[in-house]
Amino acid sequence: MTQKFRIENGGLINRDKKLSFKFNGKTYYGYEGDTLASALIANGVHLVGRSFKYHRPRGFFGAGVDEPYAIVQLYRNNETEPNIKATEQELFEGLEAKSVNCWPSVNFDIGAINNFLKIFLPAGFYYKTFMWPKSFWYRVYEPFIRKAAGLGVASTKHDKERYEHKYEYCDLLIAGSGPSGLASAYAAAKNGARVILAEDKPRFGGSLLTSDVNIGNQSGEDWANSIISELKEMPNVVVKNRSQVFGYYDHNMLVMSEKVSDHLPKTKKYHPKQRLWYIRAKEVLISSGSIERPLVFGNNDTPGVMLSSAAKEYLKVYGVLVGKNPLVFTNNDSGYETAIEFKKNGINPIILDSRVNPQSEIIDEAINLGIKIKFSHVVVAAQGYKKVSSADIAKISDDKKQLGTIENIKCDCICVSGFWTPTIHLASQSGNKTKFKEEIDAFVPGTSKQNETTLGAANGIFTLEETLKDSFMAGQDLSKKITNNDNKIPFPNVVEKKSSQHEKFWCVPLPKGKSYKRFLDFQNDVAVSDVEIALKEGYRSIEHVKRYTTLGMATDQGKTSNLNGLQLVSEIENKVVPAVGHTTFRPPYTPISIGAIVGREVGKHSKPTRKSPMHLWHEKNNAVFVDAGVWLRPRYYRQGSETLFEASKREAKNVRTNVGVCDVTTLGKIDIKGPDAAELLNRVYTNAWLKLPVGKARYGVMLREDGIVMDDGTTTRISENHYHMTTTTAQAANVLSHLEYYLQLVWPELNVNVVSTTEQWAGAAIAGPKSRKLLEKLFPNNDVSNEGLPFMGYMESDLFGVKARIFRISFSGELAYEVNVESDNGHFMWEKIIELGQEFQVQPYGTEALSTLRIEMGHVAGSELDGRTISYDTSLEGLISKKKDFIGKRSLNREAFTSSDRQKIVGVVPLDKKTSIPEGSHLVKDAKAPLPNKKLGHISASCWSVEHDNPFSLAILKNGKNMIGEKLFVMSPLKNKIIPVEIVSSHYVDPKGERVRS
Amino acid sequence: MLHIKCPHCGMRSQNEFSYGGDASIKRPELNKEISDEEWDNFVYNRKSLRGKHLELWQHLSGCRQWIKVERDTATHEIFNTYKADEEIF
Known part of the structure; x- marks a missing residue:
């Protein structure tokens, strides 16, 4: 070929x-x-x-x-x-x-x-x-x-490519490397400012690459190249091609997408495919140029109809002819420039100019070159299906309403120019309220909202000399403000041809009896007739017209169609274009890949992974992990071909009969110190804290100011003014912020310091009837008897040379202890527990068994403390002090919180003692009642009770207090299950709590 | 993304901070008898201002200090930032 x-x-x-x-x-x-x-x-x-x-x-x-x-x-x-x-x-x-x-x-x-x-x-x-x-x-x-x-x-x-994010700060960010971008970058760089110059194309220079101009006795292209090479050598300048500034956000933050490797067959090793730059700039210069506007005529979407500037670019940059028999249709001088380029390459174009008798240097040049020009002529319709083969042309009356006799002429492309539309997207995104400039029939940026200045064609200035003057000045002035340098740059001599005024004409009327589609929006197939229908049907706002017709939508965002659409609306509505207004420009200016937005934060890098110091041991011992927030926790330790269900049952049962050990490092830990620490706790928790002796732990519940339970946990008094607070894994960060809020803003007079120590301590829960025997082996020099270390007691000890803290607290409901050592010693502690626990049949247990144990014991956790429940609902009202005030107390007398049939936690057992109850199911009175069947409550947590060997669930049930013994139905439309159940106490095991004190 | 001047650390990006709501709200004193209305105003009722708003932010991934930020809710302009205990006139 x-x-x-x-x-x-x-x-x-x-x-x-x-x-x-x-x-x-x-x-x-x-x-x-x-x-x-x-x-x-x-x-x-x-x-x-x-x-x-x-x-x-x-x-x-x-x-x-x-x-x-x-x-x-x-x-x-x-x-x-x-x-x-x-x-x-x-x-x-x-x-x-x-x-x-x-x-x-x-x-x-x-x-x-x-x-x-x-x-x-x-x-x-x-x-x-x-x-x-x-x-x-x-x-x-x-x-x-x-x-x-x-x-x-x-x-x-899976996308195997790598995408990077980069954060950058600069004095001036310049978007676009056409004449205005180059001039301003050069002036600012010479003043010592830190400059980033971004160009979305591979080549720098913008319109200088295609226009016939002369700057400082060099061609436009040569001048651009010399400026760029000089800028590239300067240490204070970053010059980036293939990089598009696509979004202008708050506080002068702009985002730029750099296509690092898209132009290569394959991304090089250690290179990203694309890089997203987050740039915070002191000043932003928008030199994004302008886009040629189409003219609207019949079948103007036929392949071969294209912008005249594009035809010129294909010729001058790529050496390619878009056709050998071109027709140029224009309402301004730009079409002539394209025709002249054709002519210089031995092609004979025909120019149709809608204007009556325009005169300018460029037109004279075209005439002198012998190019055939027809004034007051228009293209009525393009002919040809898959490619333009001819054009119906006609003379048009001076008022642009009447067409003369239609004549068909052969051509293989139609280059159109309906003048230029400044690219104001970035300025508009910055919050700049744009204004309509009559002379160019287009919007230009108005008063700057952020630190942005728009230059050159983007600002509606289409002569090179004015553009360069403005841009040198802007670069110089803005950089001077920042660097205090004032290096004057000599202004180069500029030679360009003068143009004549364009004509306010954009749409060719339909000839009698013809119904050609005249397209406004080429990407979304929106024709003149569609906008007419929308207006006829009563859509007035340009935003509504946009959505109803899809004009200016999708990836194109109306780059070529916007103004013609507005012109049409303004003509039909008899309004001026500025009154119609334009639709909102939204970032990104052009589509960017999702990969670039996500960057390196994919897969396991989407969030940090937190592992306990005992993680390696768990891995070696067949732990199956589960995500707990950003932590990885063992869910169960698989033996042989066990399922999750079998393993968790075995592990939980071993806790009830022998002793188990669970990694509880992930619990939030907050170190609290200061003379007012007790007072802080007393205000934060619902129960009393002022009299907690040193060496004792206490369970506490904290509320939000609206009375809802926020978190629970135990806090231990380590010494006179020193406490160790634990939180749930999920709420650890929130609780710390909560304490800081009150200490810094509400009660700054309290002399207390709080700091997270979650990662400083490794924790192991040792639970089960044989846990004390194991503890005796671990701490042979301590008295860990029921008297020496009673329930909710605390002692500091030595684990074979390692400093340890022992808390006698229990989540499983069994006799249990939690041992904490400094994180570095966590693995040592764990191995010692496993080693010395062999004779007591110790087994590690994961979160699944942990849940089973707490559920059948009726201990609440995150699924009950779900941001909707109060202390009463979770049977924690006994911990509410009547004597003191605390965070959220005043909310507890709200009507809904005190109603006699308030929801409360209950236990739920299926009547057949076999069917497992799906979590999240609803409790209803009558399974056959018509929908919507009234919900009485919901199942918050389910397990297989190892104590009773049947399913057991916890539920939050309306009037739960008086429902014990009632028969209800559990409904799960998701699982398509209806299960008859009995409501029982939430304390399914050891309701008197004797084991923990044994 | 906003650029917020932490009075302790300097200019930092918004993603280091978390938002904390209206800074003009004062928590009623502990143990003080107050009406339901006063309590509701403290817990629930907030103005949704358009314009200048004094609000709390916590420099979460920085010094962890709660600070006060005077920001225009319509334009995001930040006029000033203050330490938690700084007097504002």
């Missing part, structure tokens, strides 16, 4: 390096420096996709970020990626791409039948068509829409 649309010489591509690539399975060749789009056009390929709604053939419309059509599915290094603009994707050896939104192929697309059904797919068709009958939605409409919609397929494979 030859590149028959590639000119002999010229362009910025590397003709020494030929690259092969595949598009829709067919092999083509291009050159290094091409984009996929320029390489395809060089090969004469113009059909790249099908449109979103009508499946009309789609070609290329732009040459970069403005491209609404040419979105392809890319295959690179065994990965696939949707939503890639062919105009932005750089060519690499072996690149593969496919068309999207067409089936079975782009040439023969079955969905194109929508094109002939288009009268049935008007504006708002989703809302209208698929509404009736309702039952059709799931079965018919949704599958149909899902199949039809979308621009590509997301990969379902």
